[in-house]
Amino acid sequence: MKIKQEEVEQRLKHFEKVCRGAGIKLTHQRLEIFREVAQTGDHPDADQVFQRVRKRIPTVSLDTVYRTLWMLSDLGLVVTLGSSREPTRFDANLNSHHHFVCGKCGFTRDFYSDELDNIRLPDSVGSYGEIEATHVEVRGVCQNCSAKKANQRTLSYQNRR
Amino acid sequence: MKIKQEEVEQRLKHFEKVCRGAGIKLTHQRLEIFREVAQTGDHPDADQVFQRVRKRIPTVSLDTVYRTLWMLSDLGLVVTLGSSREPTRFDANLNSHHHFVCGKCGFTRDFYSDELDNIRLPDSVGSYGEIEATHVEVRGVCQNCSAKKANQRTLSYQNRR
DNA sequence: TTTAATGCAAAAGATTTGCAACATG
DNA sequence: CATGTTGCAAATCTTTTGCATTAAA
Numbered sequence: 001m002k003i004k005q006e007e008v009e010q011r012l013k014h015f016e017k018v019c020r021g022a023g024i025k026l027t028h029q030r031l032e033i034f035r036e037v038a039q040t041g042d043h044p045d046a047d048q049v050f051q052r053v054r055k056r057i058p059t060v061s062l063d064t065v066y067r068t069l070w071m072l073s074d075l076g077l078v079v080t081l082g083s084s085r086e087p088t089r090f091d092a093n094l095n096s097h098h099h100f101v102c103g104k105c106g107f108t109r110d111f112y113s114d115e116l117d118n119i120r121l122p123d124s125v126g127s128y129g130e131i132e133a134t135h136v137e138v139r140g141v142c143q144n145c146s147a148k149k150a151n152q153r154t155l156s157y158q159n160r161r
Numbered sequence: 162m163k164i165k166q167e168e169v170e171q172r173l174k175h176f177e178k179v180c181r182g183a184g185i186k187l188t189h190q191r192l193e194i195f196r197e198v199a200q201t202g203d204h205p206d207a208d209q210v211f212q213r214v215r216k217r218i219p220t221v222s223l224d225t226v227y228r229t230l231w232m233l234s235d236l237g238l239v240v241t242l243g244s245s246r247e248p249t250r251f252d253a254n255l256n257s258h259h260h261f262v263c264g265k266c267g268f269t270r271d272f273y274s275d276e277l278d279n280i281r282l283p284d285s286v287g288s289y290g291e292i293e294a295t296h297v298e299v300r301g302v303c304q305n306c307s308a309k310k311a312n313q314r315t316l317s318y319q320n321r322r
Numbered sequence: 323t324t325t326a327a328t329g330c331a332a333a334a335g336a337t338t339t340g341c342a343a344c345a346t347g
Numbered sequence: 348c349a350t351g352t353t354g355c356a357a358a359t360c361t362t363t364t365g366c367a368t369t370a371a372a
Contacts, residue, residue: 045248082243087206089242129303142290
């Protein structure tokens with residue numbers, strides 16, 4: 001699924017602006033890695049991005065792709081799907097519910113909402129396939145982590161665990 | 162965060178019923194693994210379940226925990242959080258949007274909804290922490306996978322890749 | 323020229339698998 | 348007793364890290 005050329009240009013411009021603003025070097029590989037994600041609507045994983053970029057830059061390495069992707073995520077230039085960077089978590093609550101997840105520490109809690117349970121999805125969604133469940137994920141920073149925030153240095157995209 | 166004893170009992174009963182119905186043996190380890198997930202609201206990952214069950218059954222192995230957890234998921238007795246069983250995926254779409262994800266193959270597409278964007282979350286959510294983003298994930302089976310469905314055997318919880 | 327970014331190879335982390343021993347129905 | 352399940356150890360897959368080399372600003 002290709003994104004319109006015009007939109008891709010815009011995303012690239014924004015990317016360059018943000019990088020310059022953050023004092024981040026615009027390397028050939030970063031440009032191509034971002035372009036790859038920016039020009040597709042199919043939400044590739046790191047390895048898929050790697051395989052595609054590789055066609056144009058045969059020497060890129062997978063770890064550069066990872067580093068760049070997480071950098072983009074830290075800069076708010078891309079969004080990750082699913083509970084990024086954490087092992088799969090399990091929940092035995094079978095009542096219709098939704099989740100609050102702390103992006104710093106993984107703290108997770110259920111919450112309930114009739115309004116959300118009864119929302120009507122756009123028809124376009126149905127055309128993608130048969131719908132089985134709708135689930136809302138609220139991402140944020142839990143109280144515990146906010147409290148610690150003050151004395152912590154902001155993690156850079158390097159060195160994050 | 163502990164779940165009420167009464168609720169736990171109910172979950173265990175349901176678990177036993179489903180297992181019997183599916184011809185699945187009720188082993189000591191399965192019971193304890195399920196109990197562990199059923200009695201907590203903190204959404205543990207496989208290793209956390211392992212560590213906790215281990216206290217009661219010192220010989221359980223991590224792989225049994227994994228096998229059981231996925232079995233529970235296949236039976237619909239537990240729900241997984243995040244993009245289960247798939248590497249992290251990236252998306253450069255910065256407009257407010259939501260996702261349709263196929264549980265079989267990972268096919269993913271964005272969709273938009275003003276209604277969803279404007280929904281008001283219950284106050285309880287705010288008490289968990291500072292909200293940064295709200296994102297709806299619709300899980301289902303894409304058209305491609307439904308089409309193939311007819312001639313495929315249903316994957317058991319054993320042997321799934 | 324200075325400092326950050328890259329590529330490589332090796333490590334770490336998460337999850338799965340083959341198989342013989344074992345327990346459940 | 349028959350078959351499904353377990354534990355173990357080894358394998359696999361994904362992601363990260365240390366470090367010397369290279370390239371952007």
